[in-house]
Amino acid sequence: MKWSSWIEVNLDSLAHNYKQLVSLTTAELCPVVKSDAYGHGAPVVVRFLHRLGAKLFAVSSVEEALTIRELSQAPLLLLTPPLHEQIPLVIKHRLIPTIESAEQVSLFERAADKHFPLPVHLKVDTGLGRLGIKPNDAVALGERIARSAKLQLAGVFTHFAEGSSSSRTARQLRTFLAVKEAFAQAGLNNLIWHAANSAAFCLGPHTHLDMVRIGTLLYGQGKGADELQLKETWALYAKVISVRRISAGSSVGYGGTYKAHRDMLVGVVPIGYSDGFTMEPQSTPAVQTARVVSRIVKGEKPQAFVDGQPVAVVGKAAMNLTILDLSAVPHPSPGLPVRLIARRASINRDLPKVYLKDGKPYCTWWNGRLYHPSAQPFDRTHSNLYDRVRML
Numbered sequence: 001m002k003w004s005s006w007i008e009v010n011l012d013s014l015a016h017n018y019k020q021l022v023s024l025t026t027a028e029l030c031p032v033v034k035s036d037a038y039g040h041g042a043p044v045v046v047r048f049l050h051r052l053g054a055k056l057f058a059v060s061s062v063e064e065a066l067t068i069r070e071l072s073q074a075p076l077l078l079l080t081p082p083l084h085e086q087i088p089l090v091i092k093h094r095l096i097p098t099i100e101s102a103e104q105v106s107l108f109e110r111a112a113d114k115h116f117p118l119p120v121h122l123k124v125d126t127g128l129g130r131l132g133i134k135p136n137d138a139v140a141l142g143e144r145i146a147r148s149a150k151l152q153l154a155g156v157f158t159h160f161a162e163g164s165s166s167s168r169t170a171r172q173l174r175t176f177l178a179v180k181e182a183f184a185q186a187g188l189n190n191l192i193w194h195a196a197n198s199a200a201f202c203l204g205p206h207t208h209l210d211m212v213r214i215g216t217l218l219y220g221q222g223k224g225a226d227e228l229q230l231k232e233t234w235a236l237y238a239k240v241i242s243v244r245r246i247s248a249g250s251s252v253g254y255g256g257t258y259k260a261h262r263d264m265l266v267g268v269v270p271i272g273y274s275d276g277f278t279m280e281p282q283s284t285p286a287v288q289t290a291r292v293v294s295r296i297v298k299g300e301k302p303q304a305f306v307d308g309q310p311v312a313v314v315g316k317a318a319m320n321l322t323i324l325d326l327s328a329v330p331h332p333s334p335g336l337p338v339r340l341i342a343r344r345a346s347i348n349r350d351l352p353k354v355y356l357k358d359g360k361p362y363c364t365w366w367n368g369r370l371y372h373p374s375a376q377p378f379d380r381t382h383s384n385l386y387d388r389v390r391m392l
Contacts, residue, residue, distance in 0.1 A: 003352050005238035005271045009040050011048055011357045013231035017218050018052055020230060025201070027208040030194070032215030033068070034060035034079065039344030040219060040234055041353040041365045043071040050074040056096075058213050062086045065095050070368065077121060077155075080131060087111045091118060096154065098123045100133050102144055105151065112150040119154035120145060121192070124179055126172040128161040135175055139182045146188060155192035155211070156183065163199030164223060173207060198222050219344070234344055236277070236351075238269035240336040243326065252323055253315020266314060267326040269338050274319045276347035277340055305339040306332075 022029050031037075031054050037045040046057050046068050058077045059065045065076045066089065077096045082089075087107055090097050099105060099120045108118065122142055125132030133141050138156070145153040158176045162168045173195060180193055194211035196203075201212050202224035216222035220230045245265055252258045252266065271277050304311045304324055312325040322340075326332040352366035354373070361373035 003239075003354070004241065005236075005269070005275065005351060007039065007041075007347065007351050007353045008235045008237060009044075009353055009355045010231070010233050010235075011355050011362060012359075013220060013233045014040075014045070014048065014218070015052060017220055017230045017233065018049055018054070020228060021201075021214055021217060022053075024228070025205065025208050025212060027194075027196075027205075028055065028192070028211040030054070030056045030058050030077070030211050030213045031218055032058045032079075032197075032213050034058065034064060034215070035345040036064075036067075036349050038215060038219050038234075039347050039349075041355075043068050044353070044355060044363070044365050044370070046074050046076075047072045056211075058215075062089055062095065066093060067368075069093055071370065081123075091116075094118075096121060098131070099141070099145065099151075100125075100131060102141060105141075105144055105148060109148060109150045116150040117148075117152040118150065119152045121155040121157055122153060124156060124158045124176060126158045126175040126179075127168070128159050128172075130159070132158065135179050138179050139186050139188070142183055142188050143186060153188065153191060155194065156180070157192075157194045157213075160195065160197060160200050163197050164202070166203055169200055169203060169207065198224075202228075221344075236271075236340045236342050236347060237337050238271040238322075238340060240267040240324075240326070240332060240334055240338060241270050242268045242334060243332050254318060255316065258315040260314075262327075264314075264325055265327045265329075265332065267324050267329075267332055267336065267338075269322050269324060269340075270320060271340065272318045272320045272322055274348065275351060277322060277342045278317055303341045305341075306336065311338070 031049050033042040033046055036042050042064060050072055056075045056077055058079050059068065060079055062078065062082050065078065068076060075096060078098050081098050081100055081104060084107055088111055091111055091113060096119050100123050122138065122145065123132035124135055124138045126135060142153060145151050158172065160169050160172055176195055192211050193209045194213060195209055196207040196212045198214050198217040200207045201214060201217065217225060217228065217230060219234060220232045243265065245263065246252065246260050248260050248262050250260045252260060303313055306329050311329065314323050314325050324338065352364055354364050355362045364371040364373060
């Protein structure tokens with residue numbers, strides 16, 4: 001299928017990053033796959049990394065977990081407590097919930113069935129002030145869970161408010177380790193203790209404990225990615241659908257906020273702010289130049305590339321369309337691929353995701369289905385679908 005706009009995910013780079021990070025710690029590595037695996041397509045990413053050896057994955061919600069269950073039965077940790085009415089789904093699909101109160105323990109016990117004992121993780125609030133039980137109350141809740149015939153206390157965790165700050169993280173870590181010692185004194189042992197995210201991971205092994213929850217670094221981004229020799233895993237593309245010449249002084253885009261200061265060759269790509277590709281208005285060529293210079297000074301990347309060369313966005317990005325200055329591109333025509341820079345987790349999840357392996361298209365995830373790279377997704381015959389048992 002020839003897509004007009006799509007995401008490419010490099011599975012070789014993802015595997016490299018996973019193996020590289022695993023080699024840098026003695027702790028278990030738990031890939032964080034919330035927000036559709038940071039825009040990479042969580043169902044395929046989980047299945048792929050599970051085959052590489054990842055034993056536990058972290059998601060944000062029951063809804064995210066159920067999407068992943070379409071392709072994988074890998075263990076999934078819910079980083080946030082489920083709603084009361086979602087508890088039956090947690091039990092049915094063998095998800096690992098976060099517990100932060102005795103009330104939740106009672107709710108799970110009342111919903112008990114043949115699937116129990118259900119493993120749970122207890123969350124402790126050591127300073128973020130968002131979720132989790134207070135440190136002084138953690139042991140009592142841990143003992144309450146341990147007494148339950150329906151639940152199994154499998155782990156205890158916290159979340160750092162500023163993982164890249166060594167001093168603030170150190171304070172939270174001391175609080176968490178004090179809780180760990182109190183659990184040991186109460187006879188609550190053989191638990192998975194985890195606190196470090198990607199930023200805290202880079203502070204050193206003292207933050208790693210039994211398990212690290214890695215999201216940003218796994219996908220080749222964040223502070224430390226270059227030093228750790230991690231690779232980019234994700235790219236957004238769209239193909240030019242129209243090319244036209246405009247004269248100097250012509251207005252471009254909604255509101256006429258951009259006026260061409262010279263004769264130009266512009267192209268339109270079928271992607272816009274409804275897809276998560278948003279650009280600020282560029283009202284004049286002078287303002288556009290100033291913003292480009294500002295981005296260079298700040299070390300920010302341009303937002304569009306053709307064959308590795310930056311091209312400017314002109315005018316405002318519309319809901320579904322964006323206009324590019326292709327004047328410096330030799331012989332541009334419809335079908336020309338353009339790489340676009342955008343926030344991965346903000347990109348429209350309905351965009352097809354094409355997975356590359358050994359430099360070639362390996363499979364496509366689109367509209368909740370997995371396709372062979374040569375298939376036509378609009379033809380819904382089973383022959384176009386990969387065998388989900390053997391895939392990845």
